[in-house]
Amino acid sequence: MDLGPHAAYIWSAYAVVVVTLAALIGWLAWDGRRQQRWLEEIEARGIRRRSEPTEV
Amino acid sequence: MLAMQKLSHRLANPSNFMALSGRLLPLCCGLAALLLIAGLGLAFFGSPPDYQQGQTVKIMYVHVPAAWLALMIYALIALSSFTLLVFRHPLADVSAKAAAPIGATFTFLALATGSLWGKPMWGTFWVWDPRLTSVLILFFLYLGLMALRASIEDEALAAKLTAVLSLVGIAILPVIKFSVEWNSLHQPASVMRLGAPTIHPSLLWPLLVMALGFMALFAALYLKAMRNEILRRRLKSLRKVAATGAGAALSQQAAV
Numbered sequence: 001m002d003l004g005p006h007a008a009y010i011w012s013a014y015a016v017v018v019v020t021l022a023a024l025i026g027w028l029a030w031d032g033r034r035q036q037r038w039l040e041e042i043e044a045r046g047i048r049r050r051s052e053p054t055e056v
Numbered sequence: 057m058l059a060m061q062k063l064s065h066r067l068a069n070p071s072n073f074m075a076l077s078g079r080l081l082p083l084c085c086g087l088a089a090l091l092l093i094a095g096l097g098l099a100f101f102g103s104p105p106d107y108q109q110g111q112t113v114k115i116m117y118v119h120v121p122a123a124w125l126a127l128m129i130y131a132l133i134a135l136s137s138f139t140l141l142v143f144r145h146p147l148a149d150v151s152a153k154a155a156a157p158i159g160a161t162f163t164f165l166a167l168a169t170g171s172l173w174g175k176p177m178w179g180t181f182w183v184w185d186p187r188l189t190s191v192l193i194l195f196f197l198y199l200g201l202m203a204l205r206a207s208i209e210d211e212a213l214a215a216k217l218t219a220v221l222s223l224v225g226i227a228i229l230p231v232i233k234f235s236v237e238w239n240s241l242h243q244p245a246s247v248m249r250l251g252a253p254t255i256h257p258s259l260l261w262p263l264l265v266m267a268l269g270f271m272a273l274f275a276a277l278y279l280k281a282m283r284n285e286i287l288r289r290r291l292k293s294l295r296k297v298a299a300t301g302a303g304a305a306l307s308q309q310a311a312v
Contacts, residue, residue: 004111006176013115013172017165024161028280035287047298
């Protein structure tokens, strides 16, 4: 594919988009897993919110 | 209207939101992937070079959707802030907080790709033009919202102050919209304007497909960020319960 004399600018623009969005997606996925793990750890200690029914 | 009100009430319960968003998230991801693949195919293999700009017009397919999202996400934050201050909807602050870093990212992308488009077309990466400068102010506004929230420990107070700042900052949106008419290097609106778009359909269709792909991607990122924020708040309340329980146990021991 011939993108002409300004190909470097075009590829750079797409590279910036891909890298930035990949970083954002990665951060959100990592943050979600981290919150979920911490929640599971604290719930495993038997701590529940007052609104939740307690296990008998 | 009634249906919207019912949905809004249903979603006021974070557990309902988690169940609904858990079902919607994979759909948004799949839709975004499909639309972006189709859009990139159309952009690189189905659209001609522009008669003036040549192949650099391909930057438009990522620059314009990022710029549209930068504005739309700010409008969403302002709407969430209004909903928080007026109706005290439980998810309004979650929405505003989750959208801010995503909005900042898309604003950064609009600035970076615009700069890379500007160099071959205008001969410079940056110029203090009304459009570029106002979008840079929008980027700083996003950073300001995040910094203000992070600097206040009391979450309820941080939510209110951030909401006020975001409502004040909404004045930047019409400035950005009309800045192209104030002696700007930037071209005037060619798609979102009164009357028909002035852009040729062979360039317009790939742009619209890419814009829909970006919007689906934003929906997925936004739902994921809201889910993370709800989990963070649940965790915080559980830690409070744990700390209160530990405190009560210590007091009992001290009394014995």
